[in-house]
Amino acid sequence: PKYVYDFAEGNQFMADLLGGKGANLAEMTVMGLPVPPGFTITTEACRAYLTTGAMPEGLAAEVDEHLHALERAMGRKLGQVDQPLLVAVRSGARYSMPGMMDTVLDIGLTDDSVAGLAAWAGDERLAWDSYRRLVQMFGTTVLGVDAEHFTDALRHAKRTKGVAGDLGLDAGDLRALTATFKDIVRERAGREFPQDPREQLDMAIASVFASWRTDRARTYRHAEHIPEDLGTAVNVCAMVFGNLGDDSGTGVAFTRDPATGASGVYGDYLPNAQGEDVVAGIRNTLPLHRLADLQPQAHEQLMDIMATLEEHYRDLCDIEFTIERHKLWMLQTRVGKRTAAAAFRIANALREEGVIDADEALRRVTGAQLAQLMFPRFGDTDRVPLATGVAASPGAAVGEVVFDSATAVRRGEQGAAVILVRRETNPDDLDGMIHARAVLTSRGGKTSHAAVVARGLGRTCVCGAESLTIDAEARRFTTADGTVVAEGDVISVDGTAGTVYLGELAVAPSPVADYFEGRRTADSDDLLRAVDRIISHADRRxxxxxxxxxxxxxxxxxxxxxxxxxxxxxxxxxxxxxxxxxxxxxxxxxxxxxxxxxxxxxxxxxxxxxxxxxxxxxxxxxxxxxxxxxxLHEFLPDHVELTARVAVAKALGQTDAPEDLLRAVDRLHxxxxxxxxxxxxxxxxxxxxxxxxxxxxxxxxxxxxxxxxxxxxxxxxxxxxxxxxxxxxxxxxxxxxxxxxxxxxxxxxxxxxxxxxxxxxxxxxxxxxxxxxxxxxxxxxxxxxxxxxxxxxxxxxxxxxxxxxxxxxxxxxxxxxxxxxxxxxxxxxxxxxxxxxxxxxxxxxxxxxxxxxxxxxxxxxxxxxxxxxxxxxxxxxxxxxxxx
Ligand code: PEP
Ligand code: MG
The missing domain is CATH 3.20.20.60 (Phosphoenolpyruvate-binding domains)
Incomplete structure (x- = not known):
C-alpha cells in the first residue's frame, strides 16, 4: 500500500486515510490556497505500527521520497547548517481529538543548524528559543521525560535572572537553558538529544503513532464514542514562523460565530507569536478585525480565503493561520464545532442564503442538540458541588430539600419549590415527584425508577449520588466532607451535569422549550425561527x-x-x-x-x-x-413491616391482628x-x-x-x-x-x-x-x-x-x-x-x-x-x- 501522500495528492473526502487535518490540508492545497508544502503519513501506517510495533515495510523509503520533494519545493534541506528547513510533525485522526495526541515542532534544529536559523531569521534569540522548545517538546513527548523537569529548569532560569516572563530571557540565557535541557534529556532519558535531523523526524513520527494509545487519548475516545481501532495520521509540514517580528503573527478564525451562529467572521490574532502561544493564552490576543490595520494585505487575503472556504465547504469553517513576514499561510481548516444554538442558526441561515437546501439543513442539526436547547440551565459557577451523581434527567432546579413524598406534596401545594431527596424512589413516591422540581437519589442509575419517572415527568434528576448519606428519618443528608443539609435547606440540582450545589444558583428558562410549550412565538428570536423552520421541515419529511x-x-x-x-x-x-x-x-x-x-x-x-x-x-x-x-406485591403492605405489626398486636393480646393480610402477603411474596x-x-x-x-x-x-x-x-x-x-x-x-x-x-x-x-x-x-x-x-x-x-x-x-x-x-x-x-x-x-x-x-x-x-x-x-x-x-x- 501507499503510506505517504503529498498534500497535493489528497482531498477532503480522504479523512479515513489521511485524518481530518491531513484531508483538509490536501483540499486547501488542491484549491490553490497558500498551505506550506508537506505530506501526510496514513492512518493505515499507524495501524500497522500499532499492531506490529515496527514501522511497516516501505514506509521509510516513501518518507525519504516525500521529504526530498519537500526539500526541493522549499529549496532547503532538513536541518541544513545554513538556513535549515524545519518541519512540524502533527497528529491528526479521523475525528478531532484536541490536545490528546502528540505534536512536535521545529524538527531539524541541531547544535549545528541553530546558527543557520539565527542568521536566516536575523534573530538569535528566536533561534535559541526554538531550539530549547524543540528539546523540551521532544524530550517530553518523544523521549517520555517528565515535563516538570523542563518547567522547573525554565522557572529556575527566570528566577536567577530576576525576570517574570519568558520574554525576559535573552539569546544567551536561552542558549544556556538549551544546554540544561539537553542535560535533562541525557540524565532522564538515558540518551543524547538526537543531532541527526532525520532521526528526529523518524522518532517524532513513531511517537505520534504511539500517542494514539495513551490513557488520556483512550479516555477521550471513550467519552466521545470514537472507535479504538482507527489510528492517527501524521502530518509533516514545512515550519513557518509567526514570531519573526511585527510583520509576522498567528491566529485562529471562524467564518461565523461558533457560539451563537451569528454571521460574520470572528477570530483572534496575536502579532509576533507562534501558534502555541495563542492556544496557551499567555498573551492577550487582538480581535481579528485589528489585523486590517496591522496587515491590510494579509487581512484582505484572509477574508477572501475564508469566504472561499465557506462557499467550498458550505458550512462554518474554522481555520488556523500564520503570517510570516507579511506572507499568509493556512495551517489548518475544518468544518467547525459549534454550540447547539449555533448549529440551528447556521443551518437555517445557510438555507435562507440558498447555500444548502432544507433537507441538508435538517441533516446539520441533531436531536441531541435540540434536547440540549430545551432544558433550562444554570449560569457558570465556581462553587464546589456538594456531590456528583448520574445526570439522569437534564435541567436546572432550585428548591428546598424534602425527604418524603407526603412532605413534597404538602410543601409543593403550598407553593414551595421542593427537591425530593431519597435513597431511591418507588411507585409510592410518584405524587412527591410530581410536586417536586427535581429528584435526587443516592442509589441507582439511568434506568432506576427515579431516573425513568423523572425523565417521563420532565423533572430534573440526579441519581446515584453515592457520596451522600441520606437519613430520611432524621430529615437530613450528609456529604462526603461532612456538610449536613437538613429539610428546608435550599440546594441546586443540575441534571445536565449530574451535580448538586448548596444554595441557590441562578436559572435561565429555555426559550426553545417556551416556544414548543406555546409560551413564545417563533418570530420573537432568530434561534426560535431556525428551530421552527427546521422542525417544520422534519414534520413534512x-x-x-x-x-x-x-x-x-x-x-x-x-x-x-x-x-x-x-x-x-x-x-x-x-x-x-x-x-x-x-x-x-x-x-x-x-x-x-x-x-x-x-x-x-x-x-x-x-x-x-x-x-x-x-x-x-x-x-x-x-x-x-x-x-x-x-x-402484585406493590399493592400490598410491606412484608417486614406487616410481620412486625402482627407480632406486636399478638404480644399485646389484641384480637384484631391483621393475620389474614399477612398470610396473603406471604402467599404473594x-x-x-x-x-x-x-x-x-x-x-x-x-x-x-x-x-x-x-x-x-x-x-x-x-x-x-x-x-x-x-x-x-x-x-x-x-x-x-x-x-x-x-x-x-x-x-x-x-x-x-x-x-x-x-x-x-x-x-x-x-x-x-x-x-x-x-x-x-x-x-x-x-x-x-x-x-x-x-x-x-x-x-x-x-x-x-x-x-x-x-x-x-x-x-x-x-x-x-x-x-x-x-x-x-x-x-x-x-x-x-x-x-x-x-x-x-x-x-x-x-x-x-x-x-x-x-x-x-x-x-x-x-x-x-x-x-x-x-x-x-x-x-x-x-x-x-x-x-x-x-x-x-x-x-x-x-x-x-x-x-x-
Ligand atoms: C417497557 O418495558 O419498555 C415498557 C414500556 O414498559 P414499562 O417500562 O412500564 O415496563
Ligand atoms: Mg415493560
Missing part, C-alpha cells in the same frame, strides 16, 4: 409518527401541544396508587363474590373518569391504554417480582382486574362518543410471552366491550394489541399477531430480559466496567442494542407483518425518545415511536432526519 407516553389528562394535553399525534403508552399503574390503593388491596384480598364486586364497583367510576378525560384531550388521535402491569406475577399473568389470575379496566375504557369511550367526540381506543396487554395468553385476555375484553356497547347503545370501535417485551414474544410474533391488531415494543423490559440484567440495578454495579472495557459504548437501556435487542425487533416486525400485513408497529420503551435509537426504529420499519411528552419535539426532529 418524516415517516415515523411520534406519540407520547402519557398517563394523565395533563400529560396528554401537553403531549398534544408538543406535537404528539397520539398516546403510545398510557401506564395505568399510578391510577391504582395513592388513595385507591386500599381499594385494590381489598380487591386482591376479597374472599367472596360480594366483597370482590363491592371493591370493583368502587374503582370503576374512578377509572372511567381517568380515561374519559384522556380521550377528551386526545380526541381524534389514538390512545393506547395498557392494562395493569406491576407486580416473590423473590424476583420483575419475573413474577405481573402484566398479563396478573390479568389471568385476577381476571376481574382487567375486566374492570376494559369496562372503564369502554364506558369512557361511550361517554365521549355520546358527547360527540371521536376516541381512538387501543387496549394493550403487557408482558405477553405466548399467543394463548393474549387470546384469553382478548376474548374476555371483547365480551366486556360488547356488554358495554349493548348497555349504552353506542358502537364502540377499538383495537386490541400487545406489548412485545419478552424474547419469546418476539420469537413467536407470527402467532401472536393473529390476535393482535398492533405491537408496541417495550424495549425496557425487552432489553432487561434479552441481556438478563435488571434495569433497576445494573448501572451502579457492573456497568462502569462494561463501559470502560467496551462491552458496550452506551448503556443498552439508553440506546437500542441493535445486534441483540434490535435483531429480535427485526424478527418480530418481519414475522408479525407476514402474519398480518396491516399490523401496526410502534415502540414505547425509553428508547422511543433516544435520537440514535429512533433512526433504527425508522430503518426496521416501525410506524411510530412513543416517548415522554418533553422528548416529542426531539423525536419529531429525528423522525425527519431519519428520512433525509
Amino acid at each position: 418524516h415517516r415515523l409518527e411520534v406519540r407520547a407516553n402519557a398517563d394523565t389528562p395533563q400529560d396528554a394535553h401537553r403531549a398534544r401541544r408538543l406535537g404528539a399525534t397520539g398516546i403510545g403508552l398510557c401506564r395505568t399503574e399510578h391510577m391504582f396508587l395513592g388513595d385507591r390503593r386500599t381499594l385494590v388491596e381489598r380487591l386482591i384480598l376479597a374472599s367472596g363474590e360480594a366483597a370482590r364486586a363491592e371493591a370493583l364497583a368502587a374503582l370503576l367510576p374512578l377509572q372511567r373518569a381517568d380515561f374519559t378525560r384522556i380521550f377528551e384531550e386526545m380526541d381524534g388521535l389514538p390512545v393506547t391504554i395498557r392494562l395493569l402491569d406491576p407486580p 416473590e423473590q424476583n417480582p420483575m419475573l413474577g406475577t405481573r402484566g398479563v399473568r396478573l390479568g389471568l389470575i385476577i381476571p376481574e382486574l382487567y375486566d374492570l379496566q376494559v369496562r372503564a375504557i369502554a364506558e369512557a369511550a361511550a361517554v365521549r362518543i355520546r358527547a360527540g367526540g371521536t376516541p381512538h381506543v387501543e387496549i394493550m396487554v403487557p408482558l405477553v410471552g405466548d399467543a394463548r395468553e393474549l387470546e384469553m385476555v382478548a376474548a374476555r375484553a371483547r365480551r366486556t366491550v360488547a356488554d358495554v356497547a349493548r348497555e349504552s347503545g353506542v358502537d364502540i370501535r377499538y383495537r386490541i394489541g400487545t406489548m412485545i417485551e419478552l424474547p419469546r414474544a418476539a420469537l413467536t410474533a407470527g402467532r401472536i399477531a393473529e390476535s393482535a391488531a398492533f405491537f408496541s415494543f417495550g424495549t425496557n423490559d425487552l432489553t432487561q430480559t434479552v441481556w438478563g440484567f435488571s434495569r433497576d440495578d445494573v448501572e451502579g454495579s457492573f456497568f462502569p466496567v462494561y463501559l470502560i472495557e467496551g462491552v458496550f459504548e452506551v448503556s443498552p437501556f439508553e440506546t437500542i442494542d441493535r445486534e441483540g435487542v434490535g435483531r429480535l425487533i427485526a424478527i418480530a416486525v418481519r414475522e408479525g407483518r407476514a402474519a398480518r400485513p396491516d399490523l401496526a408497529l410502534g415502540v414505547c420503551g425509553e428508547h422511543g425518545g433516544d435520537p440514535a435509537s429512533i433512526r433504527f426504529f425508522h430503518e426496521v420499519g416501525l410506524d411510530y415511536v412513543s416517548c415522554s411528552p418533553f422528548r416529542v419535539p426531539v423525536a419529531r426532529l429525528e423522525a425527519g432526519r431519519a428520512v433525509v
Whole structure:
C-alpha cells in the first residue's frame, strides 16, 4: 500500500486515510490556497505500527521520497547548517481529538543548524528559543521525560535572572537553558538529544503513532464514542514562523460565530507569536478585525480565503493561520464545532442564503442538540458541588430539600419549590415527584425508577449520588466532607451535569422549550425561527409518527401541544396508587363474590373518569391504554413491616391482628417480582382486574362518543410471552366491550394489541399477531430480559466496567442494542407483518425518545415511536432526519 501522500495528492473526502487535518490540508492545497508544502503519513501506517510495533515495510523509503520533494519545493534541506528547513510533525485522526495526541515542532534544529536559523531569521534569540522548545517538546513527548523537569529548569532560569516572563530571557540565557535541557534529556532519558535531523523526524513520527494509545487519548475516545481501532495520521509540514517580528503573527478564525451562529467572521490574532502561544493564552490576543490595520494585505487575503472556504465547504469553517513576514499561510481548516444554538442558526441561515437546501439543513442539526436547547440551565459557577451523581434527567432546579413524598406534596401545594431527596424512589413516591422540581437519589442509575419517572415527568434528576448519606428519618443528608443539609435547606440540582450545589444558583428558562410549550412565538428570536423552520421541515419529511407516553389528562394535553399525534403508552399503574390503593388491596384480598364486586364497583367510576378525560384531550388521535402491569406485591403492605405489626398486636393480646393480610402477603411474596406475577399473568389470575379496566375504557369511550367526540381506543396487554395468553385476555375484553356497547347503545370501535417485551414474544410474533391488531415494543423490559440484567440495578454495579472495557459504548437501556435487542425487533416486525400485513408497529420503551435509537426504529420499519411528552419535539426532529 501507499503510506505517504503529498498534500497535493489528497482531498477532503480522504479523512479515513489521511485524518481530518491531513484531508483538509490536501483540499486547501488542491484549491490553490497558500498551505506550506508537506505530506501526510496514513492512518493505515499507524495501524500497522500499532499492531506490529515496527514501522511497516516501505514506509521509510516513501518518507525519504516525500521529504526530498519537500526539500526541493522549499529549496532547503532538513536541518541544513545554513538556513535549515524545519518541519512540524502533527497528529491528526479521523475525528478531532484536541490536545490528546502528540505534536512536535521545529524538527531539524541541531547544535549545528541553530546558527543557520539565527542568521536566516536575523534573530538569535528566536533561534535559541526554538531550539530549547524543540528539546523540551521532544524530550517530553518523544523521549517520555517528565515535563516538570523542563518547567522547573525554565522557572529556575527566570528566577536567577530576576525576570517574570519568558520574554525576559535573552539569546544567551536561552542558549544556556538549551544546554540544561539537553542535560535533562541525557540524565532522564538515558540518551543524547538526537543531532541527526532525520532521526528526529523518524522518532517524532513513531511517537505520534504511539500517542494514539495513551490513557488520556483512550479516555477521550471513550467519552466521545470514537472507535479504538482507527489510528492517527501524521502530518509533516514545512515550519513557518509567526514570531519573526511585527510583520509576522498567528491566529485562529471562524467564518461565523461558533457560539451563537451569528454571521460574520470572528477570530483572534496575536502579532509576533507562534501558534502555541495563542492556544496557551499567555498573551492577550487582538480581535481579528485589528489585523486590517496591522496587515491590510494579509487581512484582505484572509477574508477572501475564508469566504472561499465557506462557499467550498458550505458550512462554518474554522481555520488556523500564520503570517510570516507579511506572507499568509493556512495551517489548518475544518468544518467547525459549534454550540447547539449555533448549529440551528447556521443551518437555517445557510438555507435562507440558498447555500444548502432544507433537507441538508435538517441533516446539520441533531436531536441531541435540540434536547440540549430545551432544558433550562444554570449560569457558570465556581462553587464546589456538594456531590456528583448520574445526570439522569437534564435541567436546572432550585428548591428546598424534602425527604418524603407526603412532605413534597404538602410543601409543593403550598407553593414551595421542593427537591425530593431519597435513597431511591418507588411507585409510592410518584405524587412527591410530581410536586417536586427535581429528584435526587443516592442509589441507582439511568434506568432506576427515579431516573425513568423523572425523565417521563420532565423533572430534573440526579441519581446515584453515592457520596451522600441520606437519613430520611432524621430529615437530613450528609456529604462526603461532612456538610449536613437538613429539610428546608435550599440546594441546586443540575441534571445536565449530574451535580448538586448548596444554595441557590441562578436559572435561565429555555426559550426553545417556551416556544414548543406555546409560551413564545417563533418570530420573537432568530434561534426560535431556525428551530421552527427546521422542525417544520422534519414534520413534512418524516415517516415515523411520534406519540407520547402519557398517563394523565395533563400529560396528554401537553403531549398534544408538543406535537404528539397520539398516546403510545398510557401506564395505568399510578391510577391504582395513592388513595385507591386500599381499594385494590381489598380487591386482591376479597374472599367472596360480594366483597370482590363491592371493591370493583368502587374503582370503576374512578377509572372511567381517568380515561374519559384522556380521550377528551386526545380526541381524534389514538390512545393506547395498557392494562395493569406491576407486580402484585406493590399493592400490598410491606412484608417486614406487616410481620412486625402482627407480632406486636399478638404480644399485646389484641384480637384484631391483621393475620389474614399477612398470610396473603406471604402467599404473594416473590423473590424476583420483575419475573413474577405481573402484566398479563396478573390479568389471568385476577381476571376481574382487567375486566374492570376494559369496562372503564369502554364506558369512557361511550361517554365521549355520546358527547360527540371521536376516541381512538387501543387496549394493550403487557408482558405477553405466548399467543394463548393474549387470546384469553382478548376474548374476555371483547365480551366486556360488547356488554358495554349493548348497555349504552353506542358502537364502540377499538383495537386490541400487545406489548412485545419478552424474547419469546418476539420469537413467536407470527402467532401472536393473529390476535393482535398492533405491537408496541417495550424495549425496557425487552432489553432487561434479552441481556438478563435488571434495569433497576445494573448501572451502579457492573456497568462502569462494561463501559470502560467496551462491552458496550452506551448503556443498552439508553440506546437500542441493535445486534441483540434490535435483531429480535427485526424478527418480530418481519414475522408479525407476514402474519398480518396491516399490523401496526410502534415502540414505547425509553428508547422511543433516544435520537440514535429512533433512526433504527425508522430503518426496521416501525410506524411510530412513543416517548415522554418533553422528548416529542426531539423525536419529531429525528423522525425527519431519519428520512433525509
Ligand atoms: C417497557 O418495558 O419498555 C415498557 C414500556 O414498559 P414499562 O417500562 O412500564 O415496563
Ligand atoms: Mg415493560
